[in-house]
Amino acid sequence: MASEEKHIILEAKDLAIGYFSKRKVTTVSEKINFSVNKGELVGLVGANGVGKSTLLRTLASMQPKISGEIFLKDKPLTSYSTLQLANQLSVVLTEAPASKNLTVLELVSLGRQPYTNWMGSLSPVDKKAINGALKATETEILAQRKCFELSDGQLQRVYIARALAQDTPLIILDEPTTHLDLYHRAYVLKLLKKLAVETRKSILFSTHEIDLAIQLSDKMLVMAPEGCYFDQPCNLIEAGRFDALFPKETITFNTETGRFSIKK
Amino acid sequence: MERAFIYRSYFIVLFILLAASFLINVSLGSVSIPIDEVISGLFGGTTSKESWQYILIDYRLPKAITAILTGSGLAVSGLLMQTMFRNPLAGPFVLGLSSGASLGVAVLILGASALGGFFGGVLVSQWSLVIASAIGTFLVLLAVLAVTFKIKDTMAILIIGLMFGSVTAAVVAVLSYFSNAEQLQQYIFWSFGSLGNQSWKSILILSICCFAGLLLSFLSSKSLNALLLGENYAKSMGLRIKRTTFLIIIATSILAGSITAFAGPIAFVGLAVPHLTRQVFTTSNHLVLLPAVLLCGSILMLICDTLAQLPFVEYTLPINAITSLIGAPVVIWLLVRKRKLLF
Numbered sequence: 001m002a003s004e005e006k007h008i009i010l011e012a013k014d015l016a017i018g019y020f021s022k023r024k025v026t027t028v029s030e031k032i033n034f035s036v037n038k039g040e041l042v043g044l045v046g047a048n049g050v051g052k053s054t055l056l057r058t059l060a061s062m063q064p065k066i067s068g069e070i071f072l073k074d075k076p077l078t079s080y081s082t083l084q085l086a087n088q089l090s091v092v093l094t095e096a097p098a099s100k101n102l103t104v105l106e107l108v109s110l111g112r113q114p115y116t117n118w119m120g121s122l123s124p125v126d127k128k129a130i131n132g133a134l135k136a137t138e139t140e141i142l143a144q145r146k147c148f149e150l151s152d153g154q155l156q157r158v159y160i161a162r163a164l165a166q167d168t169p170l171i172i173l174d175e176p177t178t179h180l181d182l183y184h185r186a187y188v189l190k191l192l193k194k195l196a197v198e199t200r201k202s203i204l205f206s207t208h209e210i211d212l213a214i215q216l217s218d219k220m221l222v223m224a225p226e227g228c229y230f231d232q233p234c235n236l237i238e239a240g241r242f243d244a245l246f247p248k249e250t251i252t253f254n255t256e257t258g259r260f261s262i263k264k
Numbered sequence: 265m266e267r268a269f270i271y272r273s274y275f276i277v278l279f280i281l282l283a284a285s286f287l288i289n290v291s292l293g294s295v296s297i298p299i300d301e302v303i304s305g306l307f308g309g310t311t312s313k314e315s316w317q318y319i320l321i322d323y324r325l326p327k328a329i330t331a332i333l334t335g336s337g338l339a340v341s342g343l344l345m346q347t348m349f350r351n352p353l354a355g356p357f358v359l360g361l362s363s364g365a366s367l368g369v370a371v372l373i374l375g376a377s378a379l380g381g382f383f384g385g386v387l388v389s390q391w392s393l394v395i396a397s398a399i400g401t402f403l404v405l406l407a408v409l410a411v412t413f414k415i416k417d418t419m420a421i422l423i424i425g426l427m428f429g430s431v432t433a434a435v436v437a438v439l440s441y442f443s444n445a446e447q448l449q450q451y452i453f454w455s456f457g458s459l460g461n462q463s464w465k466s467i468l469i470l471s472i473c474c475f476a477g478l479l480l481s482f483l484s485s486k487s488l489n490a491l492l493l494g495e496n497y498a499k500s501m502g503l504r505i506k507r508t509t510f511l512i513i514i515a516t517s518i519l520a521g522s523i524t525a526f527a528g529p530i531a532f533v534g535l536a537v538p539h540l541t542r543q544v545f546t547t548s549n550h551l552v553l554l555p556a557v558l559l560c561g562s563i564l565m566l567i568c569d570t571l572a573q574l575p576f577v578e579y580t581l582p583i584n585a586i587t588s589l590i591g592a593p594v595v596i597w598l599l600v601r602k603r604k605l606l607f
Contacts, residue, residue, distance in 0.1 A: 060500060062496055062499065062500075082499060082502050082503070082504055083502040083504075085500075085502070086500060086501050086502030087502075089500070090500060090501075091496070091497070091500045093494075093496055093497065095494060095496065097492065097493035097494055097497060098350035098491075098492060098493060098494040099347075099350065099492040099493070099548050099606070099607055100606070101542070101547075101548045101606040101607060102492060102547075102548050102549070103547070106547070106548070106549055107493070110489060110490060110492075110493060110501065111501065113486065113489075113490055113501040113502060113503070114501055114502040116486070118483065118486060119485070119486060119551065120485070120486035120489060120551065144267075146546075148606070166501065
């Protein structure tokens with residue numbers, strides 16, 4: 001049991017998330033408990049507005065939590081400095097990078113910033129990490145292309161490559177499958193699964209592709225208005241957690257096929 | 265590696281262009297001096313006429329150096345602003361920084377007389393001009409930044425910049441109503457922008473300010489590259505946003521503030537040069553772009569100054585008018601051709 005615990009990369013205990021404004025605190029979701037182990041792929045699903053992005057932003061230290069605790073490698077998240085955090089956690093956000101006037105190679109190289117000197121010059125180790133990231137995401141042939149020339153599917157792979165080049169034990173992705181066609185959605189999620197297995201990185205991603213996530217994730221965090229449930233996908237199906245996600249009069253979940261269907 | 269070779273050859277071309285435009289700038293003017301005399305006069309030799317030596321060393325050389333300093337400084341501050349605000353339209357002039365500097369100088373020159381003539385002559389020295397315009401720039405930049413933190417809309421920032429321009433114009437109008445003709449003239453001549461009539465002492469001050477600003481910019485190039493992805497990504501890669509933003513603000517205020525103080529508000533160099541440079545160096549990597557922008561800014565400013573002092577004519581046109589006449593069409597041309605300004 002003791003050795004098991006050492007492999008926990010990210011852990012949230014009784015976490016409440018939301019926003020602070022001038023006078024009041026708006027809690028979006030609370031009593032969130034889950035943990036991500038080394039080499040695990042964890043999917044985060046829930047309806048629009050339930051707080052998926054807020055949770056991921058809180059976990060990535062981009063906004064403060066309201067209460068509860070977040071541990072990254074057994075240390076409180078708040079105890080990490082910005083640079084220390086950049087060594088442990090990389091992100092792929094829904095927002096596109098502000099400038100697309102970079103080549104793919106330049107953008108992926110930026111992922112090495114936590115390790116480079118003040119000029120950002122790349123050492124052989126950095127170059128190896130960059131090449132490895134390009135190879136893993138099959139973006140080597142795009143290396144000299146400008147980001148504004150790429151399709152959404154290609155761009156998403158490039159963003160993942162940048163996070164990979166940062167070489168952190170934990171990668172957090174906020175809806176990496178939006179704006180993609182079915183093939184690319186499946187491609188991206190399969191890529192994440194492959195990365196988790198091969199590189200032993202822990203990957204936490206949010207998505208609306210619930211059926212794909214059920215097939216690929218090791219564990220899933222289901223965020224519903226009445227509460228959050230964290231378990232293996234099969235256990236969640238048995239417990240009927242996916243039924244609770246959406247209003248039943250519109251969409252039902254078929255526990256046998258693991259798919260949603262529209263109620264006619 | 266191929267790319268690095270291309271960049272290197274571009275840099276060599278830029279250096280040659282800089283040397284050429286510097287020589288042309290120095291050799292042209294209301295008095296015609298043969299080019300071989302110019303070269304011997306500049307490099308410590310003697311010229312066949314005593315007056316030529318004087319014209320070269322005490323008038324044309326300081327002016328050319330001022331052109332190089334202002335051109336490079338304004339262009340680099342434009343680049344810093346475009347990256348920091350992640351807005352291709354940002355620049356010291358558009359964001360109201362020059363207006364802020366103008367306001368500072370207007371308050372100093374005109375306000376001195378409005379408050380009473382006693383301070384007038386005492387206050388308006390070179391250094392107080394620099395300090396006033398740097399403070400003006402700094403305050404406007406802080407205001408713009410405060411708005412940026414509150415409103416994430418870049419269009420709003422540009423509108424705020426325009427508003428600062430209007431406020432400056434209004435304050436200047438009020439101040440000029442109460443000030444005497446002499447001081448009004450001093451302010452108006454300052455606002456035309458001029459690279460000439462700088463003493464070696466003021467060039468030294470300007471160089472110190474420019475070098476400090478440029479050094480800070482170069483030290484920030486890694487952070488600037490991270491900021492190209494947006495603040496959230498930059499932070500996730502270990503960048504301390506507040507410290508970086510502060511450094512960039514300081515660099516920009518020193519550059520734009522000191523230059524505006526000495527040479528007056530010069531429009532469009534800060535906006536147009538980074539875009540022109542990106543056309544040639546097709547990269548946003550600041551390690552390449554910063555030196556390239558610096559060189560292009562110097563070259564453009566030397567050319568503008570050469571045009572401003574029409575050869576063999578006694579008049580010198582306001583430099584601000586020339587840069588606007590060249591800069592505005594360039595920005596329009598880039599927009600029409602590319603339909604979108606990248607940064």
